[in-house]
Every structure is written in structure tokens, then in C-alpha cells.
Amino acid sequence: MDERQLRILRELGDLGSVTAVAEALHVTPSAISQQLRLLQRSIPVPLTERAGRRVVLTDAGQALAAAAVEVESALARARHAVTDFTREADGDVSVAAFHSAASAFFPLLLRGLAGEERPRLTLADEDVAQDRFPALTRDYDLVLAHRLDHAPPWPRTVTSSTLLHEPLDVALPAGHPLASKARLTPRDVADEPWIAVHDGFPLLATIEAVAAVANRRLDIVHRINEFSVAAEAVAAGGGLALMPRWTARPHPGVVLRPLGGVHARRHIDVLHRPERTARRAVRTVLAEVHRAASVIRGRD
DSSP: OOHHHHHHHHHHHHHOSHHHHHHHHTSOHHHHHHHHHHHHHTOSSOOEEEETTEEEEOHHHHHHHHHHHHHHHHHHHHHHHHHHHHHOSSOEEEEEEOHHHHHHHHHHHHHHTOSTTSOEEEEEEOOOOGGGHHHHTTTOSEEEEEEETTSOOOOTTSEEEEEEEEEEEEEEETTOGGGGOSSBOHHHHTTSEEEEOOTTSTHHHHHHHHHHHHTSOOEEEEEOOOHHHHHHHHHTTSOEEEEETTTSOOOTTEEEEEBOSSOOEEEEEEEEOGGGGGSHHHHHHHHHHHHHHHHHHTTO
16 A cells, blocks of 8 residues: 555545545546556455445544545654754764875864754764775765866765865975976986885876876885875985875975876765755755865865
8 A cells, every 4th residue: 555545445435435536536437447456465354345336434434534644644754754854954964085185174163063953963984995986975975076177087976076176186295306307207206215005095096197198017015095194205306106186285394296197186076865855954065165166276
């Protein structure tokens, strides 16, 4: 049985005929009869009987029609509860981001959404391989993810929008001879020791592209995912690294130089399941995420 069938049974008890029910519900009498037959299949006792040329409810039908009133009332309360939930301006909204995005976006979100009648943020850092970002949308309302320019698009199971197209620069110690150059090429940096990310993380593909263009294998001596840690290693002379231009925290002992000859850029996208933005609070936070991206982009 379903809600529509129960409503038809209730209306039949109130109006007394299939024709009257059909007129009230703006459908044909045959459609009403069909729904009554479908309902009867799920009930082991007769719900209707003939009274001359009319179809009326049996005692069992009257009992079910009375229960239908309670069902409709419960469903109405449920709909109102959902409506109230989706309209809440200050509901809880969870946001996950990889480390450098968390460092850049989270302070802006916390400041931008401070105050009463604003969504309550729950923030988490999630530094995962690129193919695991979509799965995080099961646990979080919004997920800040990164991928390279030439990487496959996100799966259709999630909704995505791009926040930043962020350049990836070469990070060098401040006193390094290459720091005097305004722009670097793969050949400039191919013979240097390198600090790379772990396998499965997007930046590694750009480092591999540097090696391909320079036609030599790079000497990767350290594997560090966290950019603030990598910056300390660069400043201490541990090697060169790729750093995002806008979202990595500046280090006084490190200079960034643009890299030509390869696609050295990443997308920072926000992912979510389509149904999450039915909530007003989530839409509010999503708009604030886009405003934060404009602030970060304007720092260049």
C-alpha cells in the first residue's frame, strides 16, 4: 500500500462513491478503481463491497481508512520537519579539505560565518589520494579537493565546481643560484635534488612531467605531503619542491618561481552530493567558500 491508495480509501469512506472520489482528486473513475484493486492485493480481507450500484467500505475498509488519517497526519508532520530542516539558517554544516586548502580556506570561513543565525561549521582536514575525494562526500556536506589540469573529471555521483586554478611554482632556498631567474624551465631544475609528494597525489604527475620534458630522471630524495614541512626542508637545503602559489603558507627562507614548459597548475574544486544543497545552511556555506576563493585568488 502507498499514501495515494490510502487517501483514495479515506475519500471513498467520506464521499461514498468512486465517481465522487474521482471528481475530488481530478482523475478518472477507472484510475480510482485501479488503485483500489492494487490496495486490495496487499490486504487479506475485503476493503470494499457493493451496495446497489455503489462501492462502499467494509468494516475492515473503515478501519484502514481511519488509520489512513493517522498516516497522512504523520507524513504531513514529517514533511514539515524536513521543510523546517532545509530552511534552517544556522544548521550544522561539515566541511573537509586537504591540508593546504584547509590552511587557506578555514580561517576565512570561520570569520565569514561568525555570528548568530549563521551555519555552525564542523571542519576537518582530509589529505587523501585524488581518487578518494568523492567518497568523502558520504561523510561531509562539502569537500575541498584538488586535481591537475589534465586529470579526469570527478564522477557524476558528485556535484563539483572549481574554486581556483592555482599555479604550481618551484620552491627554492632563498640563496639558491636559480632564485635569480624570473622563470624556470624543466632543464633548469632537472639536476637538482627534489622533495616530492607520495604516490597517488596529484602533484607527483607534474614532477614526472618535468622529468619527461628534461629527458632525465629526477633525484627524488624526500617524500613529504605537507607543504609547510616541505617548505622547511627546502629552506634547509633539502631540495627543490613544487608549491601552490596561493594556498601554501609563505616561508621567509623560500622563494617561488614559475615553471614553464609543463602544465604546472591544479584545480581546487568543491565537491558535494547533489541533495546536500537542498539545505539552506549548506548553500550559505558553499557561497562563503566561493567568496573565500576570490579572496585567496586576489592575494597574487
